[in-house]
Amino acid sequence: MNEAPLSFEAAAFQCFVRGLRGVWRDEAYRGSVEAAQRAGSDEPAEIERKARHSPAYSLYSWLERHSQQFKYYGRYGVVRWMEERKDTLSKVLEEAAKRHPQRLQLDPALELPEYVRAVDTHQHGGGIWGDAADAFAYETSSSAYSFSLFNPRLPMDLYAATAQRLAPQAKEVLDLGCTSGGSTRALKKAFPDAKVTGLDVAAPTLELAHLRSLEADLEVHFRQANSEKLPWPRASVDLVASHWLYHEMPPAAVRRSLTEARRVLKKGGGFMAYDMYLVPGGAIGRWLQAGYAARNNEPFAHTYAGMDMEKELEAAGFKGIEMKIAHPEPSPEVQAGALPPHRTHFMTMITAQAA
Numbered sequence: 001m002n003e004a005p006l007s008f009e010a011a012a013f014q015c016f017v018r019g020l021r022g023v024w025r026d027e028a029y030r031g032s033v034e035a036a037q038r039a040g041s042d043e044p045a046e047i048e049r050k051a052r053h054s055p056a057y058s059l060y061s062w063l064e065r066h067s068q069q070f071k072y073y074g075r076y077g078v079v080r081w082m083e084e085r086k087d088t089l090s091k092v093l094e095e096a097a098k099r100h101p102q103r104l105q106l107d108p109a110l111e112l113p114e115y116v117r118a119v120d121t122h123q124h125g126g127g128i129w130g131d132a133a134d135a136f137a138y139e140t141s142s143s144a145y146s147f148s149l150f151n152p153r154l155p156m157d158l159y160a161a162t163a164q165r166l167a168p169q170a171k172e173v174l175d176l177g178c179t180s181g182g183s184t185r186a187l188k189k190a191f192p193d194a195k196v197t198g199l200d201v202a203a204p205t206l207e208l209a210h211l212r213s214l215e216a217d218l219e220v221h222f223r224q225a226n227s228e229k230l231p232w233p234r235a236s237v238d239l240v241a242s243h244w245l246y247h248e249m250p251p252a253a254v255r256r257s258l259t260e261a262r263r264v265l266k267k268g269g270g271f272m273a274y275d276m277y278l279v280p281g282g283a284i285g286r287w288l289q290a291g292y293a294a295r296n297n298e299p300f301a302h303t304y305a306g307m308d309m310e311k312e313l314e315a316a317g318f319k320g321i322e323m324k325i326a327h328p329e330p331s332p333e334v335q336a337g338a339l340p341p342h343r344t345h346f347m348t349m350i351t352a353q354a355a
């Protein structure tokens with residue numbers, strides 16, 4: 001299960017980075033919010049201009065960018081760590097691909113979208129689609145702790161429970177942008193009798209998803225495909241779900257993906273997107289979110305938050321659209337639309353039915 005365990009020194013280094021993240025999330029965040037409140041503006045750009053020189057915000061923004069780089073590329077950063085073990089990790093994935101090969105369908109001819117190739121998402125140089133080392137590094141970094149330090153299992157539980165409520169009888173389920181399959185396995189556990197397929201554009205991460213599903217003894221399928229062009233026939237799917245996908249796609253690509261989701265869904269089928277979308281906290285919340293998107297190389301987190309998803313879903317042929325902040329650590333402040341006492345990702349659950 002753990003093919004490249006971190007040494008004592010590397011684990012200690014990652015604890016240090018987590019500690020830095022804690023300062024970012026708590027003290028530096030609170031000081032930044034106070035500086036923004038003093039700015040007294042309803043315009044994120046104006047808040048940025050006035051708060052820029054506050055020591056707390058300088059620290060906050062520096063930590064937001066650089067603690068991520070330490071995590072990946074510091075002396076014991078996870079990308080570096082996996083890079084040095086790349087040959088072994090590639091072999092592990094090759095061997096796994098030979099077991100139940102019908103469950104892993106790669107498409108070497110698939111062209112990676114420009115927006116995936118061009119952005120070092122999360123500051124991961126070259127992205128997670130390059131090779132085995134990239135896939136393992138992303139898995140280690142996201143399973144050890146999310147950017148805002150919440151327990152990564154919490155969102156999965158909510159994802160699965162919402163899917164069950166939305167499409168209790170589902171027999172054909174798609175999980176778009178599945179990466180190493182954490183969200184796909186959560187869906188398989190929620191729908192043990194369904195055919196559950198995780199899709200992603202990145203081959204190495206799908207190979208890792210396949211390995212992890214074999215280890216978990218779950219019959220999950222993985223397919224390399226672009227959510228903008230789903231290799232499924234019209235009206236053949238009961239549920240199309242995604243966790244953390246759309247904030248990584250530009251608006252035109254999100255739009256094509258919604259149209260495709262509607263095309264493959266049966267009438268009345270469920271659509272669900274769990275991602276950063278609604279931003280509570282008014283102008284200060286939008287200022288913090290735009291800064292996060294820029295500093296962590298997630299440019300489309302900003303454009304996705306600017307889309308009118310209700311309108312987009314209606315135009316794509318959905319009805320019964322609901323969206324609400326559904327943060328994995330339920331906090332009354334966040335649910336009510338206020339800034340929480342510490343910096344966190346604001347997760348929104350969007351659900352709809354194919355009209």
Ligand SMILES: C[S@@+](CC[C@H](N)C(=O)[O-])C[C@H]1O[C@@H](n2cnc3c(N)ncnc32)[C@H](O)[C@@H]1O
Pocket residue numbers: 113116128129176177178179180181182183184199200201202205225226227228242243244245248249253
């Ligand atoms: C933040 S990760 C998703 C995390 C995953 N769902 C989980 O729960 O662990 C986003 C994933 O979306 C994939 N992706 C980006 N654009 C895509 C597209 N157009 N079609 C399919 N996958 C895409 C990326 O390769 C990446 O693996």
